[in-house]
Structure formats: structure tokens, C-alpha cells
Amino acid sequence: MKVVVAVKRVADPNVKVRALADGSGVDLANVKMTMNPFDEIAVEEAVRLKEAGHATEIVVVSVGPEKSAETLRTALAMGADRGLLVRSDAVVEPLAVAKILKAVAETEKPDLIIVGKQAIDDDANQTGQMLAALLGWGQGTFASKIAIGGAAIEVTREVDGGLQTVNLPLPALVTADLRLNEPRYASLPNIMKAKKKPIDEKTPADYGVAVEPRLTVVRVHEPATRKAGIKVGSVAELVDKLRTEAGVL
Amino acid sequence: MIHADDGILSQEQRLMRDSCRSFVDDVVTPFIRSNWQREWDMSPGERLPSAILEGAEAIGVRTLGVPEEFGGIDLEKETEVRTFALISEEIARGDSGLADKLVQNWKVSIVLRQFAPKHLQEKWFPRLLEDPKFLLAHCLTEPRGASDRWLPYNVPEASMHTKAVLDGDHWVINGRKQFISNGFDASLYVVYANTDPSVGMLQGTSSFLVPRGTPGLTITKCNETMGCRFMNNGELVFEDCRVPADHLLVKSTALASAGQYFRAGKIIQAAKNLGVGVACFERTADYVQNYVQGGRILIKHQAVALRLADMATRIEAVRSLVERAAKAVDEAHPDADILCNMAKVYASEEIMKVATHALELHGGNGAMLEFGIEKLFRDAAIFLHMDATVDVSRMKIIKNMFPATAGKYAGPES
Numbered sequence A: 001m002k003v004v005v006a007v008k009r010v011a012d013p014n015v016k017v018r019a020l021a022d023g024s025g026v027d028l029a030n031v032k033m034t035m036n037p038f039d040e041i042a043v044e045e046a047v048r049l050k051e052a053g054h055a056t057e058i059v060v061v062s063v064g065p066e067k068s069a070e071t072l073r074t075a076l077a078m079g080a081d082r083g084l085l086v087r088s089d090a091v092v093e094p095l096a097v098a099k100i101l102k103a104v105a106e107t108e109k110p111d112l113i114i115v116g117k118q119a120i121d122d123d124a125n126q127t128g129q130m131l132a133a134l135l136g137w138g139q140g141t142f143a144s145k146i147a148i149g150g151a152a153i154e155v156t157r158e159v160d161g162g163l164q165t166v167n168l169p170l171p172a173l174v175t176a177d178l179r180l181n182e183p184r185y186a187s188l189p190n191i192m193k194a195k196k197k198p199i200d201e202k203t204p205a206d207y208g209v210a211v212e213p214r215l216t217v218v219r220v221h222e223p224a225t226r227k228a229g230i231k232v233g234s235v236a237e238l239v240d241k242l243r244t245e246a247g248v249l
Numbered sequence B: 001m002i003h004a005d006d007g008i009l010s011q012e013q014r015l016m017r018d019s020c021r022s023f024v025d026d027v028v029t030p031f032i033r034s035n036w037q038r039e040w041d042m043s044p045g046e047r048l049p050s051a052i053l054e055g056a057e058a059i060g061v062r063t064l065g066v067p068e069e070f071g072g073i074d075l076e077k078e079t080e081v082r083t084f085a086l087i088s089e090e091i092a093r094g095d096s097g098l099a100d101k102l103v104q105n106w107k108v109s110i111v112l113r114q115f116a117p118k119h120l121q122e123k124w125f126p127r128l129l130e131d132p133k134f135l136l137a138h139c140l141t142e143p144r145g146a147s148d149r150w151l152p153y154n155v156p157e158a159s160m161h162t163k164a165v166l167d168g169d170h171w172v173i174n175g176r177k178q179f180i181s182n183g184f185d186a187s188l189y190v191v192y193a194n195t196d197p198s199v200g201m202l203q204g205t206s207s208f209l210v211p212r213g214t215p216g217l218t219i220t221k222c223n224e225t226m227g228c229r230f231m232n233n234g235e236l237v238f239e240d241c242r243v244p245a246d247h248l249l250v251k252s253t254a255l256a257s258a259g260q261y262f263r264a265g266k267i268i269q270a271a272k273n274l275g276v277g278v279a280c281f282e283r284t285a286d287y288v289q290n291y292v293q294g295g296r297i298l299i300k301h302q303a304v305a306l307r308l309a310d311m312a313t314r315i316e317a318v319r320s321l322v323e324r325a326a327k328a329v330d331e332a333h334p335d336a337d338i339l340c341n342m343a344k345v346y347a348s349e350e351i352m353k354v355a356t357h358a359l360e361l362h363g364g365n366g367a368m369l370e371f372g373i374e375k376l377f378r379d380a381a382i383f384l385h386m387d388a389t390v391d392v393s394r395m396k397i398i399k400n401m402f403p404a405t406a407g408k409y410a411g412p413e414s
């Protein structure tokens, strides 16, 4: 079984980012970048499928600037076999990413595609769903568990009411949720070994996909700073404030 | 802290640093912060939970220095010492004792890959790789004499007291070694002993491989140290300890040949220092931006801001020198010996000042064990004389710069 995993380079979730002064976006100059945490989970799941003898090859794909090669390198160090960088210095929206990945899927012909449920920068939560629709494949989103059985895959999904299990014929698409697994650290020896694994480079144009944005960013601003807390004198005052000011009672 | 250095690192070095940093932030630091009593557990074997060593194992930092042909890591040789520096700084930022434990394995692996006969490499490297608890130790210091070896004073009267004599197909070792990092719990020791009392130590010292459990080798105690307490420093006694003749690593010129070990060791030492300094800075920067005195957060008091600036500046100055010295060692530059001693001594004194600022800026909290700042202070202090004292390091610098004058031995006691 061949698995394709898509990974995105995003600002490190532990770093506090700031909006650009002109409100056009987020200031990423000198900000530490890392692999989108949900994509790490996706890579980890693919590596576990390989270790369990289900997967034979893992191809990781990233759409983004040149530096995304480093994100691919991390995935290779975690255990993926080869990488594909579809290079674009401009922002690529979920629909365009989905179209690129569709084209990649048509050449790579994987049995399974795993992506993160969303990227922690734009939190779009769209790429996986759009990709499955474009390919006409079954999709198991927000996966917290997957099990391979012959030509099908059983995906346990985290839904509002609890857990839902879906059975998908292969090829299929899965989006990884937080509890699917705990990703490993790339070990130092594997980082050095990953250096020898190949990364191919393409452009969106190679796949005939236009990446011009369809959305317009009106303004990016920081959330309002939280006001300092107050001390209340009595329980009665607390209840009163919860009712009249907070409006939660 | 500032990361202006990112540009000069290779992609692999950055990824390795990130893995170590994640391991430290997710596993090591939370353990250290919430288990401050563990340092004072008087059963040395119990101090560090195995989960920490297993974590270190999972990211592959226990066995750097082991050649790839034995299942080790294929680090770029041209930048190996710089990579060692990078990784030891990151680990020491979490705990410098843990870093001590691990780097001893890297340093001794350098000795083994250079000097051990092939069949012993084939025997020991796989064992080192297989067992997450396997540690290595390097035994030079004796109850009488350590500084002499660092200078080194090349006269018979400064020679090692530990002696090895060939008896048939075995070397018989007698003597004592003290202050040995990992000495208490190592599985394999590299031991230096005198094999020719008639000449100076550069011509009369040999090195041997001594496995733990060899009859005649006794680990007499774990030294209770002021800092780096998660590394178990030990004392060893050799009483007619017999090792097979092939366990001889270097005959006669062992001290002179150990240069690569010593130089890499000084850089690693300075880099561990740096990690402790960075931890001091990060903790303090966080504290002074949250703790209020005089109605405002501490950092808004200019006296506090000035100290913080001083901490950051010293750290960056140390980093610059460590990088320069590490590069010189990697490139086997003729001045590498001078530069790595400079880096080692400068780091130890500067980071001591950084730790003092950290202690001061934390006020009374700085003195409290559960706060962890006094630990950083103790960890910084112990660096002053690991791998040579401050003064001996300085003398070494001058003896190297002016070999014809300062390099001459002053003469024996009359």
C-alpha cells in the first residue's frame, strides 16, 4: 500500500505571532517555523502503518516556499521515504492545494492519503474534504483511530456527539485529529539518514493549477487584550456580576 | 534568545537542534521543575528516572560519535564538533548533569573509534548502541594529580601514580582514579596509566580499555557533587586488575594522542555552560516580565533591565567564541588548542556571572530549591574546574602561545 501525506510549514504554535502593522497579514519575519502539528500526526500514522507492514511507501508532499523542503526533511527523518515540494512563494489557498494534491494523486496513485485536519495558521479545515471530493474518494475526517482491513479502511472519527466509525473502500482520504497518535521526535541518526532521501521539486504550473487567490484578506488584527481580573467582595456580588455583566446566568 | 546563528547552521543541524529542544521542553524541563527533590536522593542509581534516558535514546543523543558502520550516526565530519556543541547546549539547557552523562559517551566514542582495535570496536559499539543505560567513562584524574596532566608537565615526577605492567599476555593495572564522570555507573572505562616511570608523561603514559566487572576493578563510591547531580561521578580502585594485552589502546603516547578527545571535550564543556546560561536567561526574562515590585513588573525597573542586558550580552559573547573555537577544532587549525581552552575558561567564568544575575533578579525566590534557579547556579559553578581549573586553562593558553618561554617547565620541588 502506498501512502501520500501532505505537510505544511507553519509558524511554531509555541511562538506568539504578531499582526503586521498595515493589517495585511501576520508578521513571519524571524518567526520560528515548524511542521503543522496535525500533519506531524498524519506522518506518524503513515510511519506506523509502514512499521506494521501495511504501507510499503510513504511520499510526503508540501506546497509552499523553498523552505518547506525543511518540513519535508523532518517528515523524511520521521520515516517517510521520499518528498515532493510543489514550490510556490505566494500564499496557496486550500482549494488550490487540493487541486495540486489531486494532480499529485493522479501520478502517484496512492491507496491512502492522510492530511492534517487543519493547519494551525489559517485553521481552514478544508483541504482534505475538497481533495476527497475532487478525487471522488471516500473520506474519514477528524480521525482518532484507523484500522486497515484488506481493501478497506476503518476510521474512527471524533464527532460532536462522540465517536463515529466509517468504513471506506481504498483508495481513501483521512484527516488526522489530535488523538490519532503521539508523533515521535525525529531522531538525530534519522535526520542524517534523511539527508540521502530524495526530494523532487515541481511548481503548481507543472500540474496546470492556478494559485491566484480567490479570497481577499480585508484586515488581520490581534485579538483584544484581556482586561485585568477584579476581586469581588462577596458571593452575592459574584452572582450579581455573573448575571448582569457577564450574562452567563 | 537571539537566533542570529540560524543562518550558519545546516538544515540537518537545525533539525537536530529542534528535536533536542522539543525533547528538553516536553520531557526534561518538566521533570526537573516538578521533581527538584530527586537531585538529593542519596541512592545515585535512583536519581534520574529511566524514562529520561530512554527519551534521550529515542532522539538518538546517547551515542553520537559512534561510526555509522557500527549502526551509529553519520555526522558531517567537517562540522562534527560544532554539531556536538549545538546538541550539548540544548541538552544542558534542560539539565547539565544529563548532558554530562551523554557527552561522555560521545567523547569516549571518539577515542574508541580512533584507537581501539577493530575486533573490540565490533564488540563494544553494538553493546553501547543496544543498551540505553550503557555509559562510558574516561579516567585520567588521580588523588594526586589532574592539573599536571592538563598542562602537561612532562617530567617523571609529575607522572601518573596508576601503573600498568605487562605480565605475559595481560596488562596488570594498579592505582586509583578520582572525580571520574560516569565513573559510578559506566559499563566501559578508558583508563590512563604509567607504563614507563623513567620518562615524562607524554612518553610514558598508555591507555587501556577496562570493562566494568573486570576482577581487580572496584567502584568505591559515587561522589556527591554540588552541581550536575544527575551525572554520577565516581571513584575507582585498581588492584592487580588484569586486562588482555589487546585492550591496550595507545602505548606510551596516550596523553599526546588524546588531543582530539581533549579539544572536542573543551568545546562540549563550554557549550554545556552555554546551555545553562541560556536556561538562566530564559527563566529570568520570564520572571522579570511577570513579577511585580514597586507597582510594576521588574523589567520596567531600569536596574533590572540593565542586568538582563548584561546576561544576554555575555551569553552571546560566549556563543561567538565557542563557535569560533569549535570551527578551529573541526578544521584542525594550529590555534585550535589555544582557542578551545579560551572558550572553555571564558564560558565558565561568564556563565557564572550570568547565573549570579539570575539568582539576584529572582530575589528571595532565587535562593529556594523548588524554584530551580539555585540549581542553575550550582550547575554553573561546577564548570569552573571540570576539564581543568580556570587558572590551569589560562596557563595552558599561554604555554601554547609562547612555547619557548612559558612552555618550559619551572622545575621540580627541591
Ligand SMILES: Cc1cc2nc3c(=O)[nH]c(=O)nc-3n(C[C@H](O)[C@H](O)[C@H](O)COP(=O)(O)OP(=O)(O)OC[C@H]3O[C@@H](n4cnc5c(N)ncnc54)[C@H](O)[C@@H]3O)c2cc1C
Pocket (backbone or CB within 6 Å): B137, B138, B139, B140, B141, B145, B146, B147, B148, B150, B178, B179, B180, B181, B182, B225, B228, B233, B382, B385, B386, B387, B388, B389, B390, B391, B392
Ligand atoms: C564534576 C567533575 C567531573 C570530572 N570528570 C572527570 C573525568 O571524567 N575524568 C577525569 O579524569 N577527571 C575528571 N574530573 C577531574 C578534573 O579534571 C580535575 O578536578 C581538574 O582538572 C582539577 O584537578 P584537581 O582537582 O586535582 O585540582 P588541582 O590540580 O589540585 O588544583 C587545585 C588548585 O591548584 C591550582 N594549580 C594546580 N597546579 C597548578 C600549577 N602548576 N600552577 C598554578 N596553579 C596550579 C589549580 O588551578 C587549582 O586552583 C572531574 C572533575 C569534576 C569536578
Ligand SMILES: Cc1cc2nc3c(=O)[nH]c(=O)nc-3n(C[C@H](O)[C@H](O)[C@H](O)COP(=O)(O)OP(=O)(O)OC[C@H]3O[C@@H](n4cnc5c(N)ncnc54)[C@H](O)[C@@H]3O)c2cc1C
Pocket (backbone or CB within 6 Å): B291, B292, B293, B294, B298, B301, B302, B303, B304, B360, B361, B362, B363, B364, B365, B367
Ligand atoms: C534565606 C532568607 C531569609 C529571609 N528571612 C526573612 C525574614 O526573616 N523576614 C522577612 O521579612 N523576610 C525574609 N527574607 C526575605 C528577603 O528580605 C527578601 O527575599 C529580599 O528582600 C528580596 O525581596 P524579594 O524576594 O521580594 O525580591 P524582589 O524585591 O522581587 O527582587 C527581585 C529583583 O528585583 C530587583 N528590584 C526590586 N525592586 C526594584 C526597584 N525598585 N528598582 C530596581 N530593582 C529592583 C531586586 O534588586 C532583585 O534583583 C528572607 C529571604 C531569604 C532568602
